[in-house]
Amino acid sequence: MNNLNRRRFIQVCGVGVALAALPYSLQAATGARVVVLGGGFAGATAAKYLRLFGHDLNVTLVDPAAAHVSCVGSNLVLTGESALAELTNPLSVLRDRYGVELLADSAVRVDPSTNTVHLASGASLEYEHVILAPGIDFDAVQGHDFQAMPHAWIAGEQTLLLRDQLLAMPAGGTFVIAIPNTPFRAHTAPYERATVVADFFRRERPGSKILILDANPGIAGMRRTFTTAFEGVYRDIVEYVPNVTVNAADALNMRLDISRDGLADSVTAEVINLIPAQKAGKLAFDSGLVPDGSRFAPVNPLNYASTLVPAANVHVLGDSQSTGQAKSGHMANAQAKVCVDAILRDLAGLEPDPAPKTTAAAFPPITRKTASWTTVTYSFDPVTMTMVSTSSAEAPEPTDDVREEEGPGWLRNLQRDSFA
Ligand SMILES: Cc1cc2nc3c(=O)[nH]c(=O)nc-3n(C[C@H](O)[C@H](O)[C@H](O)COP(=O)(O)OP(=O)(O)OC[C@H]3O[C@@H](n4cnc5c(N)ncnc54)[C@H](O)[C@@H]3O)c2cc1C
Missing domain, CATH: 3.50.50.60 (FAD/NAD(P)-binding domain)
Structure with missing residues (x-):
């Protein structure tokens, strides 16, 4: 990928990965309720785009935190070069700008047999579709x-x-x-x-x-x-x-x-x-979406629906799912758009897009003045029913412009596209 293409990639990667075609009517008055559990890169993006493209949907986002703090960019906080404030994204923006209903609570279990989410407060929510995006959990290390x-x-x-x-x-x-x-x-x-x-x-x-x-x-x-x-x-x-x-x-x-x-x-x-070994968020385990002996939740990459309860409109996104794609904020954002598109199609009686693509990127600083970069694109392979990586590039030498402009610009775009 040359510099021009890389810049173009950075500009477009934050938007429209799967939503370009929009075959459903934007005015489809479904009134359906979609519940999103977890307001990180995957969940916040999903909630935002559900409301952007499904005007009449009732979208409820459940997260105990009032703001999401981005891990992406957080290594620079460790040395004082950056501050957490630059990485802190209030979820209230999704309510005020897009009409997402926010619930400060934790989900403890999804029950696909009754289409119900049980919350730590004791309350429960019913859904037509539910998205689980609880991030990761850690294995215990003795004495840690x-x-x-x-x-x-x-x-x-x-x-x-x-x-x-x-x-x-x-x-x-x-x-x-x-x-x-x-x-x-x-x-x-x-x-x-x-x-x-x-x-x-x-x-x-x-x-x-x-x-x-x-x-x-x-x-x-x-x-x-x-x-x-x-x-x-x-x-x-x-x-x-x-x-x-x-x-x-x-x-x-x-x-x-x-x-x-x-x-x-x-x-x-x-x-x-x-840094302990990682697995899907506890919510995915407690909802029966991770098979015995596995660490992450298997899903269909056409719509991110759990393959353990395929008819139940239960979707798992981001670091908790197990499609083998990169576990990254950029990827969580891209998966959310594929999932939103599939949910909107489903509510309009349509099949999911048969050829979704997703992308991921990282721009790691190497010195105070230079950074490197990598990007990867995945395409759906209908034969294996998996997402296959179709391109990957690595800069031969870290450069100044990646450190000063492209990396920070990409991070700003990614946060804005997910949370603002
Ligand atoms: C140091 C570091 C650097 C990184 N750099 C990059 C990078 O350069 N590029 C990149 O793309 N990615 C990067 N990542 C990875 C990226 O941060 C994650 O892959 C991304 O955050 C995953 O998104 P997610 O939505 O799955 O989970 P998260 O963003 O972790 O969000 C999970 C959310 O779910 C909520 N939650 C959890 N349990 C519940 C529950 N039971 N009920 C309700 N809510 C719940 C949490 O409060 C949280 O808000 C980096 C990560 C780290 C640690």
């Missing part, structure tokens, strides 16, 4: 204290905890990033975290080191870009170790018990960022 060793993998308080620990770290200290097995949210983001913090250490904490303990056999996203960074510009700061399992954490002594190639060992550090 989230306060002492923040994961910072859901943005907000966790991000600030890790930021404060890094800012308080003395020069010459060690920062450990422990990365879980794939699939996890944002395959490039833990390595991006390492480059962002390494750049900060070089400028403000000389002599400090980063030890990356990766459960995977190699770098899970943008391997060439990050290998070049770790072995090049940051070779005196970053040590990358693959195939490491974290068995237990000891918060009192800031120690991880690990094993590598069957050999037990331990590491201590001044700051430890322990």
Whole structure:
């Protein structure tokens, strides 16, 4: 992809992935109720576009939070280069601008047999279609204290905890990033975290080191870009170790018990960022949408309907579903549009679009002045009934314009398209 095409991709990727054709009447007076559970990149986008294109729909968005804090861009908060305020998106905008009904509550279970959502408050909601977009949940690591060793993998308080620990770290200290097995949210983001913090250490904490303990056999996203960074510009700061399992954490002594190639060992550090293995949000499990032995919810990529209850109008979006597409904010936004389109078609008595496409992107900063980028497009394959990746590109060299203009512009567009 050349620069011009990349810019065009950035401009269009936030809008209209699946909504270009609009075969249904915009005035279709269904009065139907669609309930959206979770107001992150997937759920907020779905609620907004349901109301934009389905004027007479009753759309209720349930989330305990009044605002969504974007994980995308949050690594720059860790070093003080950015602030959480730039990543905080009040959900009230969706109510005031689009007429989405907001409910500050948590969903505890969806019952497809009665088309009912049960809420933590004790109330319940009935629906014609329901969308579950609860993000991720974590596997437990023995002894893991989230306060002492923040994961910072859901943005907000966790991000600030890790930021404060890094800012308080003395020069010459060690920062450990422990990365879980794939699939996890944002395959490039833990390595991006390492480059962002390494750049900060070089400028403000000389002599400090980063030890990356990766459960995977190699770098899970943008391997060439990050290998070049770790072995090049940051070779005196970053040590990358693959195939490491974290068995237990000891918060009192800031120690991880690990094993590598069957050999037990331990590491201590001044700051430890322990990112646990990930699975679908608890709501998806509690609603019976994740098969035994699986970690994410299987869905039909034509409409994101659960394949476990196919006739029940229960859709799962974003990081909780298991189509094998990137687990990313950009992807969650794209899936939401495919799902909205399919729901509107269903309410108009039509079949879903038989050839949906989705996209994902990341623009990881490599130094204070440069950033790299990657994009990927998925198309539906009717033979395998899966989304197949049809393009992937990686910049050979990080550049200034990606760091200063294209990356920030893309993040602004993505947040605006999802939440404003
Ligand atoms: C450090 C980092 C960097 C990243 N960088 C990028 C990037 O460069 N590009 C990119 O595209 N993606 C990136 N991501 C990934 C991106 O943040 C996620 O993939 C995205 O947030 C997934 O969207 P989602 O809607 O599935 O979940 P979320 O955005 O997590 O939203 C889930 C929502 O559901 C709500 N919820 C949970 N349970 C319930 C319940 N029971 N009832 C009601 N509401 C509930 C939560 O409050 C939350 O608002 C990054 C992630 C991290 C951690």
